[in-house]
Amino acid sequence: xxxxxxxxxxxxxxxxxxxxxxxxxxxxxxxxxxxxxxxxxxxxxxxxxxxxxxxxxxxxxxxxxxxxxxxxxxxxxxxxxxxxxxxxxxxxxxxxxxxxxxxxxxxxxxxxxxxxxxxxxxxxxxxxxxxxxxxxxxxxxxxxxxxxxxxxxxxxxxxxxxxxxxxxxxxxxxxxxxxxxxxxxxxxxxxxxxxxxxxxxxxxxxxxxxxxxxxxxxxxxxxxxxxxxxxxxxxxxxxxxxxxxxxxxxxxxxxxxxxxxxxxxxxxxxxxxxxxxxxxxxxxxxxxxxxxx
Amino acid sequence: xxxxxxxxxxxxxxxxxxxxxxxxxxxxxxxxxxxxxxxxxxxxxxxxxxxxxxxxxxxxxxxxxxxxxxxxxxxxxxxxxxxxxxxxxxxxxxxxxxxxxxxxxxxxxxxxxxxxxxxxxxxxxxxxxxxxxxxxxxxxxxxxxxxxxxxxxxxxxxxxxxxxxxxxxxxxxxxxxxxxxxxxxxxxxxxxxxxxxxxxxxxxxxxxxxxxxxxxxxxxxxxxxxxxxxxxxxxxxxxxxxxxxxxxxxxxxxxxxxxxxxxxxxxxxxxxxxxxxxxxxxxxxxxxxxxxxxxxxxxxxxxxxxxxxxxxxxxxxxxxxxxxxxxxxxxxxxxxxxxxxxxxxxxxxxxxxxxxxxxxxxxxxxxxxxxxxxxxxxxxxxxxxxxxxxxxxxxxxxxxxxxxxxxxxxxxxxxxxxxxxxxxxxxxxxxxxxxxxxx
Numbered sequence: 001x002x003x004x005x006x007x008x009x010x011x012x013x014x015x016x017x018x019x020x021x022x023x024x025x026x027x028x029x030x031x032x033x034x035x036x037x038x039x040x041x042x043x044x045x046x047x048x049x050x051x052x053x054x055x056x057x058x059x060x061x062x063x064x065x066x067x068x069x070x071x072x073x074x075x076x077x078x079x080x081x082x083x084x085x086x087x088x089x090x091x092x093x094x095x096x097x098x099x100x101x102x103x104x105x106x107x108x109x110x111x112x113x114x115x116x117x118x119x120x121x122x123x124x125x126x127x128x129x130x131x132x133x134x135x136x137x138x139x140x141x142x143x144x145x146x147x148x149x150x151x152x153x154x155x156x157x158x159x160x161x162x163x164x165x166x167x168x169x170x171x172x173x174x175x176x177x178x179x180x181x182x183x184x185x186x187x188x189x190x191x192x193x194x195x196x197x198x199x200x201x202x203x204x205x206x207x208x209x210x211x212x213x214x215x216x217x218x219x220x221x222x223x224x225x226x227x228x229x230x231x232x233x234x235x236x237x238x239x240x241x242x243x244x245x246x247x248x249x250x251x252x253x254x255x256x257x258x259x260x261x262x263x264x265x266x267x268x269x270x271x272x273x274x275x276x277x278x279x280x281x282x283x284x285x286x287x288x289x290x291x292x293x
Numbered sequence: 294x295x296x297x298x299x300x301x302x303x304x305x306x307x308x309x310x311x312x313x314x315x316x317x318x319x320x321x322x323x324x325x326x327x328x329x330x331x332x333x334x335x336x337x338x339x340x341x342x343x344x345x346x347x348x349x350x351x352x353x354x355x356x357x358x359x360x361x362x363x364x365x366x367x368x369x370x371x372x373x374x375x376x377x378x379x380x381x382x383x384x385x386x387x388x389x390x391x392x393x394x395x396x397x398x399x400x401x402x403x404x405x406x407x408x409x410x411x412x413x414x415x416x417x418x419x420x421x422x423x424x425x426x427x428x429x430x431x432x433x434x435x436x437x438x439x440x441x442x443x444x445x446x447x448x449x450x451x452x453x454x455x456x457x458x459x460x461x462x463x464x465x466x467x468x469x470x471x472x473x474x475x476x477x478x479x480x481x482x483x484x485x486x487x488x489x490x491x492x493x494x495x496x497x498x499x500x501x502x503x504x505x506x507x508x509x510x511x512x513x514x515x516x517x518x519x520x521x522x523x524x525x526x527x528x529x530x531x532x533x534x535x536x537x538x539x540x541x542x543x544x545x546x547x548x549x550x551x552x553x554x555x556x557x558x559x560x561x562x563x564x565x566x567x568x569x570x571x572x573x574x575x576x577x578x579x580x581x582x583x584x585x586x587x588x589x590x591x592x593x594x595x596x597x598x599x600x601x602x603x604x605x606x607x608x609x610x611x612x613x614x615x616x617x618x619x620x621x622x623x624x625x626x627x628x629x630x631x632x633x634x635x636x637x638x639x640x641x642x643x644x645x646x647x648x649x650x651x652x653x654x655x656x657x658x659x660x661x662x663x664x665x666x667x668x669x670x671x672x673x674x675x676x677x678x679x680x681x682x683x684x685x686x687x688x689x690x691x692x693x694x695x696x697x698x699x700x701x702x703x704x705x706x707x708x709x710x711x712x713x714x715x716x717x718x719x720x721x722x723x724x725x726x727x728x729x730x731x732x
């Protein structure tokens with residue numbers, strides 16, 4: 001009885017969600033608002049001289065061909081990471097979805113890379129592909145490939161793509177596997193009886209039923225490529241050579257933390273924030289409707 | 294009961310921290326010296342603490358240079374700056390422009406009545422950190438300059454005289470050809486490309502890097518390192534890269550790893566790497582050290598090189614009584630004994646002439662031939678407006694720009710002229726922005 005009365009009181013529900021709201025406000029909304037405010041300021045590092053410059057920082061950004069180039073690099077990088085990451089992990093998940101001997105060991109091993117921190121993943125591949133000491137570098141050299149990602153931008157981009165995909169495969173793999181296991185066996189058996197081969201069964205039954213999972217993973221992977229790959233870039237190429245691997249989030253770090261250009265870097269953060277909002281809206285409007293958990 | 298215990302614990306903790314602080318004034322020293330260098334920094338702080346009773350220097354490692362600078366700025370903005378922060382040379386203009394945030398060293402020493410003679414320091418060191426009136430703003434601490442390291446075993450293999458390192462860039466290019474012909478996969482490489490091949494290169498050849506005396510004259514400085522001398526040099530290096538006699542291996546110190554593994558014949562990089570290279574080369578190859586090569590066709594070359602490294606900045610304190618302790622600590626740090634020990638164990642140059650004399654008297658350079666190359670390069674001529682140093686705002690970003698454009702030149706996407714023109718143009722936008730922010 002008493003409980004019901006308390007729930008009826010108008011403030012209790014609010015009181016219960018208050019901690020959550022407070023955390024969100026203090027740790028998310030406040031910094032975000034601060035960033036928006038900073039993006040309209042021109043200030044020196046010590047904040048001894050602050051000028052309000054309206055949209056000057058944004059205008060400067062979009063007039064800078066190198067910022068636009070960084071956009072292109074990010075688009076290319078995230079497409080490569082998302083597409084190849086999804087393709088490889090789907091392939092692995094399809095293989096793992098059979099009753100094989102040792103399947104659980106195989107699955108466990110595939111999940112391991114997810115426990116590796118991005119920075120460590122970067123360093124791992126850095127050692128394998130380092131131009132002076134990398135073991136893969138020696139192998140490549142023996143087949144006539146001159147590998148030096150310090151000079152060749154394409155190679156540098158390839159390096160961070162490989163590291164980023166390798167790290168993310170486990171996550172995608174788990175979701176795909178769960179998705180595959182939730183497809184009713186009867187559908188596939190029926191198709192088999194009708195004479196459809198494994199390839200045909202995959203494309204006409206499994207793949208369409210997996211598409212909500214795949215779409216969800218696509219969004220997650222793009223967000224991952226946009227933000228969580230910072231440590232990989234930082235520990236390997238540092239954005240070089242000649243901006244070939246300077247993704248947006250790394251440029252924000254370089255300009256804001258290393259170079260102390262707070263206004264410019266805040267403006268870049270705001271742009272990135274808008275991109276995330278758009279991605280989230282896309283996810284909620286199209287994905288949430290179709291995915292069945 | 295629990296509340297009471299908690300209150301007691303808080304009171305006890307407060308008493309504990311307040312106790313020694315009342316007797317001793319604490320001086321926070323934020324630095325970026327990791328590993329062996331960090332141990333040495335702690336040792337200096339301990340020695341100072343043992344030498345007197347009124348002040349206690351606490352050395353705190355705050356990450357790499359850019360990280361500790363950011364940390365100090367954040368602390369200042371939060372109203373709790375450290376007393377001393379170690380800032381790299383690239384951050385000099387940022388610190389100088391921060392009126393009210395820093396206490397210039399010349400003022401600090403005068404106020405504390407501490408004996409202080411800027412002329413006791415190496416001129417090439419003080420000139421980098423003084424204002425146009427010649428007042429020293431920050432305390433020199435770790436300074437290095439660029440030298441040429443050679444792998445004597447690779448020289449022998451190529452039929453070259455290991456006791457005759459290349460003197461001019463023409464020599465170096467010839468030697469690189471021979472090294473490559475003898476099968477040395479990486480004939481020449483360079484660390485810190487912007488610092489070595491453009492910044493110090495310009496000083497070494499007495500040509501300007503930027504207008505307004507390389508930025509010392511005012512905030513309206515603009516870059517001009519796309520002159521004929523620099524373009525010729527960068528084009529030569531780009532041609533070498535194309536031929537395969539110059540191997541680009543990274544923006545910072547990564548090439549040193551390649552050199553000390555014995556893979557490269559020659560490397561130009563910081564003299565501060567000497568101790569590390571020497572230790573790593575032991576048993577693999579014999580190491581030689583020589584001055585930076587130059588172009589004899591350029592009038593006035595070689596002039597003097599410019600320094601890199603860091604200085605100690607004093608941040609403004611609410612309680613001015615601590616300044617006296619900082620002044621005492623600075624006197625201690627620049628004493629010949631401390632400087633000599635620092636020089637010997639790190640490879641950084643001794644910052645005072647007295648320490649340099651002491652090293653000579655001890656026979657240090659006979660024992661380690663080539664160890665004084667850096668000091669000779671820095672002191673052989675009095676610095677000119679082109680070789681005093683650089684004072685540029687947004688310098689960290691400008692270096693990034695230079696790195697990017699040089700990489701485009703090494704990769705062959707741009708000619709040296711185009712790459713340097715673009716770097717100047719992009720760098721000038723950054724300088725304009727800095728000028729606007731600091732009006």
